[in-house]
Structures are given as structure tokens and as C-alpha cells.
Amino acid sequence: MTRIHPPAIPSDLPRALPPTPGFALRSALLAGGMALFTAASAQSQPAAALAPATFPAPSAQKTEQFMLSNGMTVIVKPDRRAPTAINMLWVRVGAMDEVDGTSGVAHVLEHMLFKGTPDLKPGEFSRRVAALGGRENAFTSRDSTGYFQQIPARRLEDVMKLEADRFARNQWDDDEFKRELEVVKEERRMRTDDNPRSQLYEALNATVYQASPYRRPVVGWMSDLDAMTADDARAFFQRWYVPANAAVVVAGDVDPQEVRRLAEKYYGPIPARAVPARKPREEPAQAGIRRIEFKAPAEQAYVTLAFKVPGLDSLATQTPANAQANADALALTVLSAVLDGYSGARLDRALTQGEGRVADSAGSSNGLYGRGPQLFILDGVPAQGKTPEQVEAALREQIAKVAREGVSESELNRVKTQWVAGEVYKLDSVMNQARELGGYWVQGLPLDSGERLIERLRGVTAEQVKTVAARYFGDDQLTVAILRPQPIDKNRKPRAPVAGVRQD
Numbered sequence: 124m125t126r127i128h129p130p131a132i133p134s135d136l137p138r139a140l141p142p143t144p145g146f147a148l149r150s151a152l153l154a155g156g157m158a159l160f161t162a163a164s165a166q167s168q169p170a171a172a173l174a175p176a177t178f179p180a181p182s183a184q185k186t187e188q189f190m191l192s193n194g195m196t197v198i199v200k201p202d203r204r205a206p207t208a209i210n211m212l213w214v215r216v217g218a219m220d221e222v223d224g225t226s227g228v229a230h231v232l233e234h235m236l237f238k239g240t241p242d243l244k245p246g247e248f249s250r251r252v253a254a255l256g257g258r259e260n261a262f263t264s265r266d267s268t269g270y271f272q273q274i275p276a277r278r279l280e281d282v283m284k285l286e287a288d289r290f291a292r293n294q295w296d297d298d299e300f301k302r303e304l305e306v307v308k309e310e311r312r313m314r315t316d317d318n319p320r321s322q323l324y325e326a327l328n329a330t331v332y333q334a335s336p337y338r339r340p341v342v343g344w345m346s347d348l349d350a351m352t353a354d355d356a357r358a359f360f361q362r363w364y365v366p367a368n369a370a371v372v373v374a375g376d377v378d379p380q381e382v383r384r385l386a387e388k389y390y391g392p393i394p395a396r397a398v399p400a401r402k403p404r405e406e407p408a409q410a411g412i413r414r415i416e417f418k419a420p421a422e423q424a425y426v427t428l429a430f431k432v433p434g435l436d437s438l439a440t441q442t443p444a445n446a447q448a449n450a451d452a453l454a455l456t457v458l459s460a461v462l463d464g465y466s467g468a469r470l471d472r473a474l475t476q477g478e479g480r481v482a483d484s485a486g487s488s489n490g491l492y493g494r495g496p497q498l499f500i501l502d503g504v505p506a507q508g509k510t511p512e513q514v515e516a517a518l519r520e521q522i523a524k525v526a527r528e529g530v531s532e533s534e535l536n537r538v539k540t541q542w543v544a545g546e547v548y549k550l551d552s553v554m555n556q557a558r559e560l561g562g563y564w565v566q567g568l569p570l571d572s573g574e575r576l577i578e579r580l581r582g583v584t585a586e587q588v589k590t591v592a593a594r595y596f597g598d599d600q601l602t603v604a605i606l607r608p609q610p611i612d613k614n615r616k617p618r619a620p621v622a623g624v625r626q627d
């Protein structure tokens with residue numbers, strides 16, 4: 124499915140809550156295991172609070188944003204339909220801010236935030252949140268790191284106090300670090316090393332990108348984890364966990380003035396520090412096709428095609444410099460939805476149905492925006508007796524067909540109607556509202572980006588979709604990765620999780 128907003132936490136990826144858009148499974152894998160989750164107590168999305176028809180739509184309740192004197196952003200989204208609240212702390216730092224040799228440190232640090240402060244013992248944070256009747260989790264992606272709790276609204280002050288304490292004073296000893304590092308390494312083994320498609324995407328990222336930090340996996344290379352020291356994590360914390368690089372998002376049954384008072388009380392005293400300058404590390408233009416093959420024990424072959432495409436960097440009035448790129452990013456998102464946005468869409472019909480079908484499954488996704496460069500992904504699993512190369516050709520033919528013949532108004536209307544419905548549904552969950560607002564803040568986008576995005580997408584024409592299909596899908600910006608399945612050893616024992624790896 125092509126999504127323009129973060130989907131609900133997928134049940135097949137426990138503890139994976141992608142905070143950036145476009146997350147079908149393949150894009151989650153592409154993003155390097157994507158959001159890696161830590162705590163166990165909030166593995167699934169809270170049940171959506173169903174709104175009685177007589178209540179005002181949550182979008183009618185104004186979102187407020189303000190800044191504390193130390194530079195920290197506070198965003199409040201009141202939604203009074205249920206007596207619950209989300210407290211979510213976002214730090215604008217993720218795997219892309221790491222440097223070679225310490226890949227994975229953003230995620231390791233996320234784990235360490237649960238390991239104490241001068242006032243809290245390791246694990247005490249989670250015990251207190253549970254005692255308050257709350258559930259919690261945390262995630263690390265390429266672009267950001269986040270921590271959240273869902274609690275009865277009257278407990279908001281307690282969790283804000285806890286969160287501010289660890290943001291300002293996270294502290295633990297070297298032994299605690301060594302133990303947790305083993306947990307993280309086990310997480311890597313389970314999520315990546317035991318999963319051929321995850322390994323394929325890790326290799327794909329490392330091939331697609333050369334200068335961009337997106338080339339490294341979020342979980343980190345194993346040799347970097349082996350060599351990581353407690354001081355690596357402490358230095359990363361010192362450098363990036365500064366008020367001006369963070370936002371607190373509170374959504375639910377709360378009063379903005381009260382949230383402001385609490386934020387000033389608990390986060391306000393944290394001393395202001397400068398956010399370190401970031402180097403651009405821009406990816407040089409690709410000038411020729413790249414191909415990789417990956418062999419691993421697996422049931423089926425798999426092929427994925429990654430095309431470099433422009434990302435959306437603004438929803439505001441366009442400047443001439445980025446107007447074309449932004450318009451194209453939106454049109455590419457519509458293209459992806461026309462290919463794979465609903466059951467029976469083009470890829471399904473052309474590749475997986477009927478006599479002589481070439482694939483068991485086929486998909487498409489567009490990375491609409493992010494702090495780094497974006498990709499348009501096509502992928503497929505060959506049907507019995509078909510090859511990855513046949514699937515690759517069939518996928519590319521579907522793009523070529525759009526470039527030649529365009530798309531129909533009825534296809535466009537179908538995907539647009541679906542998005543509008545999705546916007547409304549999304550607001551049923553305060554968790555989704557908090558995630559969306561935090562995600563926009565990370566990207567430097569305005570808080571009403573959801574509405575603006577829908578408005579912009581509705582304006583995309585069939586002609587624009589045809590044009591981008593012709594513009595971005597040549598060989599020169601393409602990387603193809605093929606998984607060649609090897610025999611599976613039936614006697615191989617499944618990996619036994621080590622103690623300490625939290626299971627859902």
C-alpha cells in the first residue's frame with residue numbers, strides 16, 4: 124500500500140512505529156529496520172477512541188505550539204473524547220546523524236534512556252509508568268528518536284516530570300551499558316541477520332547511497348556495535364539531547380495552558396545549549412545502473428528496484444528553485460498509489476493475476492519526504508517458475524505504460540478519495556495525532572501539513588503523473604537488488620532469544 128502518512132503500528136512488526144511516511148513493510152526494511160522499538164509495554168497501537176457522532180471533529184480543536192525560553196518546542200493537540208493523553212518527546216536526531224565507526228549509537232542510546240538518572244534506577248522509569256496505569260515505548264529511525272507514554276490524562280504531570288528528568292540527566296554505569304549492548308546486538312541478529320529481506324535491504328541501502336548517511340543501517344553494523352563504548356553513547360547524548368533539538372507533543376484530554384505550565388516547570392529549567400551544526404553530506408548524482416545480488420537461505424526469490432527521486436521539502440508557497448521538485452514528489456506519490464494503492468490496482472492486475480502471472484506479490488512505495496534523499500521503490504516475489512528478472516521487467520513495463528498512456532481520471536479519483544477518508548480515520552487515535560505532529564516538526568514542516576498535503580495531492584493531475592513516470596525511471600538513477608534463495612537447512616535450530624531482549 125502506498126501511504127502518505129505513517130500508518131498504524133503494523134502488527135507484523137512488533138515495536139516498529141515508523142515516524143516517517145511511506146511505510147509499507149518494504150520501505151520499513153529499506154529504512155534500515157526502520158523504527159526500532161525498545162520497551163515492551165506499548166507494543167500495539169491503542170484502540171482508537173471512537174468518536175460519538177455528536178462530538179466535534181478533532182480537527183476543529185486547535186493545535187497549539189510554543190517555545191520555551193531554552194528553545195524547546197511544545198505542541199499541544201487537545202482531543203477531549205476520552206480521558207487519556209499521549210506524552211511524546213521527539214529529538215531531531217537519528218541514525219543519519221551518526222558517523223562511521225559508531226553506527227547504531229542513536230538506537231543504543233534510546234535503549235539507555237530507560238537505564239536511569241541520578242534519581243531513578245535502571246528499569247525504574249518503565250515500572251513507574253506502569254504503576255501510573257500507562258504504557259510506553261520508544262523508537263529510533265534515520266531522522267529522529269522518540270519516547271512516548273499513553274496515560275490517564277490526570278497522570279500527565281507525572282510522566283512529564285519523568286521524561287524531563289531522563290532527557291536532562293540520563294545516567295548509567297559502564298556495566299549497565301555493556302549488558303544493554305548485548306540486548307541490542309541480539310535485536311540486530313533477530314531483525315536483520317536472521318531475515319534475508321532485511322539483509323537485502325541493508326545491502327541495497329549501502330549501494331544506493333555512498334555519501335549520504337542513509338547508507339548505514341539504523342541498528343548499526345555489527346562490528347560497530349562490537350566496538351561501541353559507553354562513552355560513545357554518552358557523547359551522542361551530550362551532543363544532541365539539547366532543548367532546542369527537541370519537541371514535546373501532548374495530545375488528548377488536556378488543556379493547552381496547563382500543558383504549557385507543566386512544560387515550563389519541568390523542561391524549562393534545562394539549560395539552553397546550541398544545536399551542533401550539521402554537515403550536508405549530500406549524495407552525489409548517480410550516473411548509471413547499479414545491481415546487487417544477495418544469496419541467503421530463503422523460501423522464495425525477491426527483487427526490489429530503487430529509483431532516486433526528489434523529496435518534498437516544503438508545503439509552503441513555492442520558490443522557483445524547489446517548485447518542480449516538490450510538485451514531482453507529490454505526483455510520484457500519486458503514481459505509486461495508482462500502481463499499488465488499493466486492491467486490484469495496476470500492479471496486482473498486471474503481475475499477480477490471471478494465466479501466466481509473473482509474481483506472487485508486487486508493490487510500490489514512494490518516500491515522500493525525509494531529512495535525507497528519497498527513493499521510489501518497486502518490488503516483487505516471482506511466481507513459481509518465474510525469475511526475478513521477469514518480475515523486474517514486468518514492474519518497469521507498468522511504469523513505462525503510465526509514461527506512454529497516462530492514467531485515468533477514475534484511478535486518480537479512487538486514490539484521492541481514499542486519502543481523504545484516511546485523513547479522517549487517522550484522527551480517531553490520539554497516538555496517531557501525536558505521531559503526525561511530531562513527524563512534521565522533525566521535518567521542519569508546519570503543523571497543518573496533513574491538510575495541506577491532502578490539498579496538494581488532490582490537485583495532482585493525470586498529466587503530472589504521466590510526466591513523472593517518464594522523468595524518473597530510467598536506468599541511471601536505478602539500483603536493483605535481487606535475493607537469490609539458497610536451500611534452507613531444516614535442522615537449523617531457531618535462535619533462542621537471550622535474556623533481556625524484550626518480547627511482545
Ligand SMILES: [Zn+2]
Nearest residue numbers: 159160161310
Ligand atoms: Zn531497540
